[in-house]
Each structure stands twice: as structure tokens, then as C-alpha cells.
Amino acid sequence: MEITSRGLLPELLVLGIPEVDAQHEGIFYRIENLKFLCLESSAPPRAAFAELLAYLGEHFHTEEVIALAAGLDFTEHAEMHSQTLITLSGWVSVVISGQRDVFSFLRYLEIWFERHIREEDQPFARQLHASGVVPGATT
Numbered sequence: 001m002e003i004t005s006r007g008l009l010p011e012l013l014v015l016g017i018p019e020v021d022a023q024h025e026g027i028f029y030r031i032e033n034l035k036f037l038c039l040e041s042s043a044p045p046r047a048a049f050a051e052l053l054a055y056l057g058e059h060f061h062t063e064e065v066i067a068l069a070a071g072l073d074f075t076e077h078a079e080m081h082s083q084t085l086i087t088l089s090g091w092v093s094v095v096i097s098g099q100r101d102v103f104s105f106l107r108y109l110e111i112w113f114e115r116h117i118r119e120e121d122q123p124f125a126r127q128l129h130a131s132g133v134v135p136g137a138t139t
Helices: 018-040 046-070 075-096 102-131
Strands: none
Touching: 018 046, 018 102, 046 075, 046 102, 075 102
């Protein structure tokens, strides 16, 4: 089964920053793909979890570069990104070791990510749009 990434990012979570929206879609895709892989296998797929964490790191870096280019103070948001990667890496280790249910973790991850977009990324997007510096946006 091939999961397509089209349509996984809810419209209410679209920020109007093309590169960031595409990455958000990619993160939701990776979570959905992990669900599928976990249904197909008795062991959590280490490589897919590692790839998700690496992609999250790339995504967080993208947001930080965009904020820096726009001259926005991104200190707290960047610190949250750093702490999130540490926390999620720890939880992935716990899930892979079998100490926690993988599907509960993936459900948590989806909910966390939606909340992160609403509570942290949407205010960032508003600041970015107000600055007039939105990379890739058409006017």
C-alpha cells in the first residue's frame, strides 16, 4: 500500500509559507506511513522512526532559517524545537524497546504536531506575513 502525501495537512493548518506547508505535509505523511509500517510488522520500524526524527530536524532548521532571514526573534521557538527533538528521540527509544505502545505514541505525535502548528507555527506565520518576507509566496 502506498500512502500519498496529498491532503494530509488540514486546511486550517496551512500557514501560507509554501516550503513550511510542504514540510508539514511531509511530516503528516511520515506519521501515516509509520502507522502502515507498524501494522505490517511486529516490530517498530527503526529506520522509519529515524527518518521521521531527521526530517523533523530539517523542518525545524528550515523554520529557523526563514525567521532569521526575516529578522524575527525566534529564540523561544527554536529552543522548543531543540527540546522537542530530545523528547521525541527519547520516546522513540522507549517505543522501539517495546516499553510503550507504538500506536499510542503515533496518535500522541499527530496530536502534538497539530497543536504545535496551531500554537507556535501559526503565530510565527502571522509575524512572517506581517514582515512582508514570505519565501516562495506569490503576491
